[in-house]
Amino acid sequence: MLKCDFARLADEVDLLDAAGAKALHWDVMDGHFVPNLSYGAMVIADLRERTDAVFDAHLMVSEPGKYLDEYLKAGCDLITVHVEAEDFSVDLLNRMRDADVAAGICLNPETPAERVRDLEGRFDLCLVMSVNPGFGGQSYLPGSSEKIAAVAASSGAAIVGVDGGIGPDTIGPAAAAGASYFVCGSSVFNREDYAAAVKDLGAAATGPGSGAVR
Numbered sequence: 001m002l003k004c005d006f007a008r009l010a011d012e013v014d015l016l017d018a019a020g021a022k023a024l025h026w027d028v029m030d031g032h033f034v035p036n037l038s039y040g041a042m043v044i045a046d047l048r049e050r051t052d053a054v055f056d057a058h059l060m061v062s063e064p065g066k067y068l069d070e071y072l073k074a075g076c077d078l079i080t081v082h083v084e085a086e087d088f089s090v091d092l093l094n095r096m097r098d099a100d101v102a103a104g105i106c107l108n109p110e111t112p113a114e115r116v117r118d119l120e121g122r123f124d125l126c127l128v129m130s131v132n133p134g135f136g137g138q139s140y141l142p143g144s145s146e147k148i149a150a151v152a153a154s155s156g157a158a159i160v161g162v163d164g165g166i167g168p169d170t171i172g173p174a175a176a177a178g179a180s181y182f183v184c185g186s187s188v189f190n191r192e193d194y195a196a197a198v199k200d201l202g203a204a205a206t207g208p209g210s211g212a213v214r
C-alpha cells in the first residue's frame with residue numbers, strides 16, 4: 001500500500017478486497033530507516049474493519065520496539081521488523097507472538113541470508129527485500145532469487161516472502177526459489193483491473209510453496 005492512490009485509500013482497500021488480495025501490506029516508513037515517510041498505526045487501525053484480508057505492517061523504521069504496541073493494537077495479523085533496525089531483538093518477535101500476531105523479520109538487500117540462521121523458530125515469515133526499501137516501482141535486484149533460496153533453506157517452517165519489483169516476470173523465479181508470499185505494488189496498482197492483476201500474478205507464482213498465502 002505504497003503505490004496506491006492515497007486520496008482514495010479506503011476505496012483502494014475495498015477494491016483490493018473485491019479483487020481477492022489475500023493480504024494488504026502496509027509500508028510504514030519513518031524517514032530515517034528509509035529515505036521516505038508514509039503513514040502509521042492510526043491509518044491502519046481506521047481501515048482494519050473494511051476487510052478480512054491479512055493486515056501486514058512492514059515497519060521500515062529505526063526503532064520498531066518504540067511503536068510496536070500501536071501496531072499490535074491496530075489489528076495487524078502480521079508485523080514485520082527489520083533485523084537491521086537499531087533495537088531489533090528476539091524480544092520484539094516474542095511480543096508479537098504473545099499478542100497472537102505473526103512475527104515477521106525482513107532482510108535488506110545487503111544483509112546476508114545467513115542472518116536468519118540463529119533466529120530459526122523465532123519468526124513466522126522472513127521477507128526478503130528484492131529492492132532497497134523506501135520507494136515502489138524499482139527493479140528486482142539480481143541475486144534476489146538465490147537469496148530467497150538460501151533464506152528458505154534456513155527458515156525452518158516459516159514462510160518466505162519477497163518484496164520489491166515483483167511482477168509477471170519476477171514472481172515465477174521468486175516462487176521457484178521458495179517464496180510463497182509476494183508483495184506486489186506497481187504490478188497491481190498500475191493496472192486498471194486489480195482482480196485481473198491478482199489472478200495473473202497468482203497464476204505465475206508456482207513453486208515449492210504454492211498454496212501458502214499469496
Ligand SMILES: O=C(CO)[C@@H](O)[C@H](O)COP(=O)(O)O
Nearest residue numbers: 133134136137164165185186
Ligand atoms: O517496501 C517497499 C518499498 O520500500 C515495497 O513494498 C514496494 O512498495 C513494493 O512496490 P513495487 O516494487 O512492487 O512497486
